[in-house]
Amino acid sequence: MTLSEPEILRFLMKSRERIAAATWVVVQDGHVAEDIFQNVVIKAMTKEVSFEAEGPLLSWAMIAARREGIDWIRKHRREQIGIDEEILDLLVSDWESGATPAPEGKRIQALRDCLEQLPEKSRKLLQMRYADGHTCGEIAEQVQVRLDAIYKRLSRLHAGLRQCIETRLTETT
Amino acid sequence: MRFDPEELNDRERLLRFLEGDLSHQEHVEVENWLKQDSRARALLAEMAEQGIAVADLARAECFTAKLEIAPKYAAFKQLGTPFWLGLAAALIAILAIGALLFQFGEHDSIxxxxxxxxxxxxxxxxxxxxxxxxxxxxxxxxxxxxxxxxxxxxxxxxxxxxxxxxxxxxxxxxxxxxxxxxxxxxxxxxxxxxxxxxxxxxxxxxxxxxxxxxxxxxxxxxxxxxxxxxxxxxxxxxxxxxxxxxxxxxxxxxxxxxxxxxxRDQHLADANPRLLAHWSFDTPTANGGIADVAGDQLDGMFSMGTPQQVPGVSGNALKFDRNAHVDLSEHAERFRQSESFTVTVWVRDPRNSLAMLFSLSGETERSRVQVHLFRKHVVYGWQDGLHYDAVSGRVDGWESGRWYHVAVACRDGVVRLYRDGELIASGSVGSKIGTPVRNPSSVKNATSVYLGKLEDGHQGEESFPQRFEGQMDDVQFYSGALDEGAIQYLYQHPGESVP
Incomplete structure (x- = not known):
């Protein structure tokens, strides 16, 4: 029995963060990674690829996204250093072994709660970077802060969110 | 430098890696963290996933309610996720219908x-x-x-x-x-x-x-x-x-x-590969160096004073402790002349997860070829400019105390990797970003040749050499690519060269 189109779409959307994150590591551009994820979804829906289970679908999507990412580098960024294939294999292997928890369900709810607790300035920084798509350099210019400081703030925010998510997940179990 | 997940600077560097905002040297260092430390990988994945999730949540109004939404999103924001999913579904349907009708006009024709x-x-x-x-x-x-x-x-x-x-x-x-x-x-x-x-x-x-x-x-x-x-x-x-x-x-x-x-249309190996150097490690040179017993006197210098000899797969082997390597740089020009070549090495107990066996590099690491082991892989890598690429072959691991024969042969833009006489991988382009295989002759201004080390980032920059800790025996370098039969001969006859 094969997965239906709605099932494929539902699963790919559920795995969106994971697939897009893996692609981000390849292309080193979060917004390109999101575009590539969309292409992968369209490919899955329009090319009549059939899957018998979610595991092979995720494996296919990861490979398709990685290949599109490599293809994008070939076309657009001849100067890009790229990432060692071995690291990508290790990342996927970490994910498959469960060493890195998937950002879905309760984890996403926890992230949502944690974001709401953040000071407005911090939320604004996250929004500018990840939702509005400004580079760290552009943000630094806009808010008149040194680039290093933007990276430091974002690094702290990621670490803070991680801690907050873990605390919330512990509280709810 | 080791990765410390509690160190803000290290986390910042991972973030910069994601943004593609690192110097080449920093990029290489972060890659090493990612290869060697699962905590670095987990943190990198987490930051990327958080970024994607934050963007999704922002667009789905989950946390932007309290924010002043940027003008370009203000109108779209009111539409919400169901609208976008519906729009995506409609577009997909239009694409599919269009594709069906296109050119053939028959609904079931492919x-x-x-x-x-x-x-x-x-x-x-x-x-x-x-x-x-x-x-x-x-x-x-x-x-x-x-x-x-x-x-x-x-x-x-x-x-x-x-x-x-x-x-x-x-x-x-x-x-x-x-x-x-x-x-x-x-x-x-x-x-x-x-x-x-x-x-x-x-x-x-x-x-x-x-x-x-x-x-x-x-x-x-x-x-x-x-x-x-x-x-x-x-x-x-x-x-x-x-x-x-x-x-x-x-x-x-x-x-x-x-x-x-x-x-296509070319032979697998050169007609007459020639043994250029053979470092048997059995007997040091008169001045305590590493003797080339092949006769061309491509002797090397051991970095740690007197070479540390241990029983090898044939005669003696050389033990590489931390910071030990064999410097062959004075012969760099000889190795650089090889458009086709073969490197063969016996190794035992490689301790680093990335164990550098042989490297030939130019004035900076941006022009180099190298043979290394990485966890359960034998790897031939090359760099020309900013691109590093590699062909790797997977093996079942490195059993403690056992000698393994590793060989890399390259000719006509095709590299072949062997372990214990068996072909484990071959390729004409790197599996990382698809650049063509490079050989020693493509290394510009070759100045550094080492066994057990890659000189990285010299020329005034901070240095991050990659090394080998373990034992090596009977390293041979051929000008020309050996075929599988010759590689098997070397595996079956430790200490000998191809007749």
């Missing part, structure tokens, strides 16, 4: 039979139309003899030569059970797939030939123009992607492993 040779014979299993000009839907073409040409509505054409069994699935996907197919996919059919039992050949706008043996299930892919990606492995398994460029062919076995890659 391709058209463009040409059928007069001597064509179809087997009783044949399910589709048999005459030229007829449209073809989903199903199997069983050709016993003769030739035919199928034109897919994606623009791809496939020429089949009987006997062959060929499955038509979608305008962008087909299946070759056995037989011989020639494929041309123009830009409109980019990503056209021909699948077999053991792989998928993904066309990136090119011409290629694919043959599948009906008995052994072995496949042979030969690319005449452009580039294809081979997705190796059977359906439902985790697949490995290997690019294959024009002018090269790959033989793939029934389980999806590349048996070998060849430049």
């Amino acid at each position: 391709a058209r039979l463009e040409f059928v040779s007069p001597d064509a014979e179809f087997s009783p299993n044949h399910q589709l139309a048999r005459s030229a000009g007829r449209t073809l839907g989903k199903g199997w073409v069983h050709l016993e003899e003769g030739k035919l040409r199928i034109h897919f509505k994606s623009g791809a054409t496939v020429e089949l030569e009987g006997p062959a069994a060929f499955g038509i699935d979608t305008p962008m996907r087909s299946y070759l059970d056995f037989g011989h197919a020639r494929v041309h996919a123009p830009e409109s059919a980019r990503d056209f797939v021909v699948a077999t039992d053991s792989m998928e050949v993904v066309d990136l706008g090119t011409r290629f030939e694919l043959a599948v043996d009906s008995e052994t299930r072995e496949s042979n892919v030969s690319v005449s123009e452009g580039l294809v990606d081979l997705h190796l492995g059977s359906r439902g398994t985790t697949r490995v992607i290997r690019p294959l460029a024009a002018g090269f062919s790959a033989r793939v076995d029934a389980s999806g492993d590349i048996v070998e890659i060849n430049r």
Whole structure:
């Protein structure tokens, strides 16, 4: 029995963060990674690829996204250093072994709660970077802060969110 | 420098890595963290996933309610996720309907039979139309003899030569059970797939030939123009992607492993490979150096004073502790002359997860070739400018106390990796970003040659050398590529060179 189109779409959307994150590591551009994820979804829906289970679908999507990412580098960024294939294999292997928890369900709810607790300035920084798509350099210019400081703030925010998510997940179990 | 997840600077550096905002040297350092430390990988993945999730949540109004939304999102924000999903579904439906109606005008047609040779014979299993000009839907073409040409509505054409069994699935996907197919996919059919039992050949706008043996299930892919990606492995398994460029062919076995890659119409090995150097480590030179026993006196210097000898696979071996290496840099020009070459090494107990065996580099690490072990891989890597790329072969690990024979042979742009006499990988382009294989002659201004070390980032920059800790024995360097038989001879006769 094969997965239906709605099932494929539902699963790919559920795995969106994971697939897009893996692609981000390849292309080193979060917004390109999101575009590539969309292409992968369209490919899955329009090319009549059939899957018998979610595991092979995720494996296919990861490979398709990685290949599109490599293809994008070939076309657009001849100067890009790229990432060692071995690291990508290790990342996927970490994910498959469960060493890195998937950002879905309760984890996403926890992230949502944690974001709401953040000071407005911090939320604004996250929004500018990840939702509005400004580079760290552009943000630094806009808010008149040194680039290093933007990276430091974002690094702290990621670490803070991680801690907050873990605390919330512990509280709810 | 080791990764410390509690250190803000290290986390910041991972973030910069994600943003592509690192110097080359920093990039290499972060790659080393990621290879060696699962905590670094977890943190990197987490930051990327958080970034994507934050963007999603922001767009879904989950946390932006309290924010002043940027003008360009203000109107879209009110639409919400259901609207976007609905829009995506509508677009997909329009695309699908458009594709169905495009060109052929028949709802169930996928391709058209463009040409059928007069001597064509179809087997009783044949399910589709048999005459030229007829449209073809989903199903199997069983050709016993003769030739035919199928034109897919994606623009791809496939020429089949009987006997062959060929499955038509979608305008962008087909299946070759056995037989011989020639494929041309123009830009409109980019990503056209021909699948077999053991792989998928993904066309990136090119011409290629694919043959599948009906008995052994072995496949042979030969690319005449452009580039294809081979997705190796059977359906439902985790697949490995290997690019294959024009002018090269790959033989793939029934389980999806590349048996070998060849430049088309060329021989596998040089007629007369010549032993350029052999460091047996049995006896030091008079001044305590590492003697080349091949006779060309390409002697090396050991970095830690007196070489530390231990019993080897034949005679003595050399023990490499931290910071130990053999410096062969004074002979750099000799090694650089090798367009085709072979390096063979006996190794025992490699302790670093990335264990550097041999390196030849120019004034900076941006021009180099290297042979190293990485966890369960033997790797041949090269860099020309900002690109680092590599071909690697997977092995089952490195058993403690056991000697392993590792060999790398390169000729005509094809590199072959062996362990214990067996071919474990070959490639003409790197699996990282698909750059062509480089050889020592491509290293500009070669100045550094080492056993057990890669000199990284010299010329005034901070240095991050990669090293080897363990034991090495009987390292040999040949000018010319040895074939598999010669490599097996070296494995079976430790201490000897190829007669």
